[in-house]
Amino acid sequence: xxxxxxxxxxxxxxxxxxxxxxxxxxxxxxxxTGKYNDHKGDGMYRCAGCGAPLxxxxxxxxxxxxxxxxxxxxxxxxxxxxxxSSHGMIRTEVRCARCEGHLxxxxxxxxxxxxxxxxxxxxxxxxxPKED
Numbered sequence: 477x478x479x480x481x482x483x484x485x486x487x488x489x490x491x492x493x494x495x496x497x498x499x500x501x502x503x504x505x506x507x508x509t510g511k512y513n514d515h516k517g518d519g520m521y522r523c524a525g526c527g528a529p530l531x532x533x534x535x536x537x538x539x540x541x542x543x544x545x546x547x548x549x550x551x552x553x554x555x556x557x558x559x560x561s562s563h564g565m566i567r568t569e570v571r572c573a574r575c576e577g578h579l580x581x582x583x584x585x586x587x588x589x590x591x592x593x594x595x596x597x598x599x600x601x602x603x604x605p606k607e608d
Contacts, residue, residue, distance in 0.1 A: 482575075491525065498599040499525045499577035502562075502569070507542025510598025515544065519606040524599065526575035530554050531594065533606070537587060543580065543595045547588040555594075557582060570594060 482490070487500050497503035512521070521531040521544070531546040531554075539545035549555045553573055560569035560581065570579045579600045586593030 487525075492599075494599045495524050498597045499523075499572075499575075499579075502578040503597075504580075505543075505597050505599050510543060512544040512596075512598040512601055512603065513542060514538075515603065517603055517605055520550070520604045521546075521596075521601045522604055523572040523575060523577055523579070524602045525572060525577040527602070528554065528572055528574040530572065530579070530601070531596070539586070539593055539595070541593070541595055544598055544601065545586070546594040546596065547586055547592060548590060549594065555579065570596070572600075 488496055491499060494505065498505060518533050520529050521533070522529055529550045532550055535546040535548050537545055537547065556571050556573050557568050558571065560567045567581045570582050571577060572579060577600060580594065580596035583593045583595060584591055
C-alpha cells in the first residue's frame with residue numbers, strides 16, 4: 477500500500493507516467509480521453525496510487541464534461557478538499573485522503589441533494605468490479 481511518505485523513485489516505479497503526472501504533479505488528462513469517462517461497470521473506484529476506496533459506481537453519472545463525474549465520495553474521510561488558485565481560477569482540488577494524490581476538482585453544479593460534481597481524472601482511479 478502506497479502512502480504520501482513514498483519517495484519520488486517509489487512513486488515513479490509504481491505509477492505510469494500519466495498517473496504520476498496526475499497524482500503526484502497535479503496534472504489533468506485531456507477531456508474525453510480517460511478510460512473511465514464512459515465506463516458503466518458496477519463496483520468501486522479506488523485511488524490508483526494507494527488503493528483507497530473513493531467512489532461507488534452508484535454515484536457516477538454522465539456530466540458531459542469529458543471526465544468521470546460523481547455526486548459524492550464513498551465516505552467523507554475518503555478525500556480531502558483544498559483551495560486551488562492555479563491557472564487564474566479559484567477551484568476546489570480533491571485529493572486522496574490516504575496518499576494525498578491529486579484526483580481532480582469538485583464543482584457546485586452537480587445533481588443530487590448536495591449539488592456537487594466530483595470531476596476526476598481516470599488516470600487517478602482504478603476500478604474494482606463488484607463480485608456477483
